[in-house]
Amino acid sequence: MAVMSFFANPHRFMAASRWPAWGFTLLGAGLIALGVWKGLIAPEDHQQDERARMMFVHVPAMWLSLFAYAFMVGASFISFVWRHSIADVAAKSAAPLGAVFTAVGLMTGSIWGYTTWGTWWEWGDARLVSVLILFFIYLGYLAVWQAMETPQKAARAAAILCLVGAVNLPIIHFSVEWFAVLHQKSTFLTTDDRATAEFKIPMYISALGYLALFGGLTLMNMRAEIMRIRTDMILQRRQAAD
């Protein structure tokens, strides 16, 4: 709560976020480069041969698509309950990045699906369809911010949409358990995790890289948004004075 109050002040946030924004971005880029290299030199899987290498970009993208949305849900909740101006900015700034991660996850998953299942897309698969819905929720969220007359109304409507859309997160996560799907069950971060270190290390390095990149770019977008709001205030004040 104290941290939340502290960062409600845009000046404090701007002062504290300057170097972390670039630091996390560079850290993320470095870890992703390392993850790509480790992924490309990883041995072939005994079942999926070299197709398993696609997992090192697909799985972290899907994890981050869910993480970004969960982050937006938290920020929207804080915005909705406490009218925290920086929380609005945080949710709005994370949305385009979440949409990018989801698009990457869908495209790379589709390619992997073609090589493994023999089809680019399967409408009967609950995992695929629920992730596609998540992508549309991201687009809808971004559209709401553009469509409303005032930023206050847009923030309110976008927060409601985001909170309602949160119902899709458990559906995505448990879809492979609840429904008969083509998509395989979770391999990593489960009690039944049988992946070897040769696959886990590149996967976790890539995932940490994606996470750091998300953090850095979200901070950059938040800084840009706060500057845009400040610029608009100055221009509106000047117009009122004229």
Place this chain on the structure above:
Amino acid sequence: MPVVDTDYSAYVTITYAIALTALAGAGLWSALRLWGARRRLDEAEKSDPSTTGPSMTGPPMTGPSTTDSSRQEQSD
């Protein structure tokens, strides 16, 4: 009997290319957006003589300040 293509290296390469292009694009877009916002704010602050508060792009504030962002914005 159809010939089954088991050389998947092209698919792997395309997958990595898609991911890296998208992530690099997101990074470039964010950096350009930040630089654009900073430039427009600097121009607005320079051309507005009534701007007396601390600059968003300048050094951090020192001393006590409110935790209420709306009051902070009004005091600017």
